[in-house]
Amino acid sequence: xxxxxxxxxxxxxxxxxxxxxxxxxxxxxxxxxxxxxxxxxxxxxxxxxxxxxxxxxxxxxxxxxxxxxxxxxxxxxxxxxxxxxxxxxxxxxxxxxxxxxxxxxxxxxxxxxxxxxxxxxxxxxxxxxxxxxxxxxxxxxxxxxxxxxxxxxxxxxxxxxxxxxxxxxxxxxxxxxxxxxxxxxxxxxxxxxxxxxxxxxxxxxxxxxxxxxxxxxxxxxxxxxxxxxxxxxxxxxxxxxxxxxxxxxxxxxxxxxxxxxxxxxxxxxxxxxxxxxxxxxx
Amino acid sequence: xxxxxxxxxxxxxxxxxxxxxxxxxxxxxxxxxxxxxxxxxxxxxxxxxxxxxxxxxxxxxxxxxxxxxxxxxxxxxxxxxxxxxxxxxxxxxxxxxxxxxxxxxxxxx
Numbered sequence: 001x002x003x004x005x006x007x008x009x010x011x012x013x014x015x016x017x018x019x020x021x022x023x024x025x026x027x028x029x030x031x032x033x034x035x036x037x038x039x040x041x042x043x044x045x046x047x048x049x050x051x052x053x054x055x056x057x058x059x060x061x062x063x064x065x066x067x068x069x070x071x072x073x074x075x076x077x078x079x080x081x082x083x084x085x086x087x088x089x090x091x092x093x094x095x096x097x098x099x100x101x102x103x104x105x106x107x108x109x110x111x112x113x114x115x116x117x118x119x120x121x122x123x124x125x126x127x128x129x130x131x132x133x134x135x136x137x138x139x140x141x142x143x144x145x146x147x148x149x150x151x152x153x154x155x156x157x158x159x160x161x162x163x164x165x166x167x168x169x170x171x172x173x174x175x176x177x178x179x180x181x182x183x184x185x186x187x188x189x190x191x192x193x194x195x196x197x198x199x200x201x202x203x204x205x206x207x208x209x210x211x212x213x214x215x216x217x218x219x220x221x222x223x224x225x226x227x228x229x230x231x232x233x234x235x236x237x238x239x240x241x242x243x244x245x246x247x248x249x250x251x252x253x254x255x256x257x258x259x260x261x262x263x264x265x266x267x268x269x270x271x272x273x274x275x276x277x278x279x280x281x282x
Numbered sequence: 283x284x285x286x287x288x289x290x291x292x293x294x295x296x297x298x299x300x301x302x303x304x305x306x307x308x309x310x311x312x313x314x315x316x317x318x319x320x321x322x323x324x325x326x327x328x329x330x331x332x333x334x335x336x337x338x339x340x341x342x343x344x345x346x347x348x349x350x351x352x353x354x355x356x357x358x359x360x361x362x363x364x365x366x367x368x369x370x371x372x373x374x375x376x377x378x379x380x381x382x383x384x385x386x387x388x389x390x391x
Contacts, residue, residue: 068390082335118379
């Protein structure tokens with residue numbers, strides 16, 4: 001798979017920027033004290049060495065991990081992602097020219113260990129059955145040691161990271177939904193099942209409680225902006241978030257104040273809806 | 283391979299990583315195993331190798347479902363809805379959608 005990377009000068013080397021890893025790239029090292037150069041070959045050797053030499057101490061005994069990737073090692077997240085990308089690559093290759101699934105489009109997303117699959121097909125029962133078969137085939141394509149546990153999903157609606165995806169409702173598509181807000185029941189309702197969302201305003205320990213509260217509200221709006229796509233989704237995101245603010249004792253005037261400050265950070269197509277929601281808050 | 287040319291080795295108070303358990307926030311009856319590499323002699327080398335591997339993964343031109351940043355979620359969802367729309371146009375029918383949500387247990391072991 002390494003051979004399938006984009007070509008560049010010094011393509012067998014990676015230059016790591018120690019100060020800002022986002023500036024790291026494939027290619028040769030130029031002058032700079034905070035840069036490190038490492039070859040593909042060395043990366044593979046080090047990762048293999050790490051995996052094969054994972055030792056731990058517990059109760060004054062030295063243990064060796066013999067299965068999987070070294071627990072806690074700084075290189076382990078990247079190795080885990082590599083394994084999963086390889087599995088997915090082989091799976092996509094196996095179905096690409098398979099005539100049985102010629103009327104199917106298999107897609108989805110994964111963040112670390114959270115997997116969401118979407119299969120699109122024509123709306124006739126035999127093809128729908130094949131969609132389910134395709135999902136089963138994907139689950140079975142994982143190595144035996146990687147066990148997938150199904151998560152709550154109803155009506156093609158499910159949570160992913162901090163957001164919720166609605167494949168049966170293109171008017172919403174995706175939205176931030178507060179963890180205490182139930183979207184799967186017959187009635188959408190709020191229940192304190194995920195615990196208190198924020199440090200309550202009157203129980204804060206900081207010297208600047210108002211600042212802390214407004215920071216919390218701001219962080220929530222940032223999550224809403226990061227996971228919400230449509231106007232209807234924005235309405236739902238705020239409907240689910242307002243009870244979180246209320247239960248935390250956040251005064252409405254502060255919520256509105258932060259809403260005003262936050263407006264320009266939203267995509268332009270959501271700003272009118274944002275203003276309407278703010279004006280409706282009582 | 284000269285490892286110390288890649289990154290400095292940690293040579294003070296070196297220690298084999300010790301294992302401990304931390305309760306999971308979602309369910310206090312479940313525990314997450316943690317190993318501290320803070321005093322591991324190769325911790326910086328492993329970190330650089332991990333970062334290098336991540337740079338390679340981000341440039342891979344192959345089919346996969348990995349999202350490298352949580353901020354990429356929205357664009358990925360938009361891309362899936364675009365695929366649904368083009369499937370609809372291509373087949374001239376309302377498509378059927380099947381979804382699956384899952385979580386890999388014990389990713390590292």
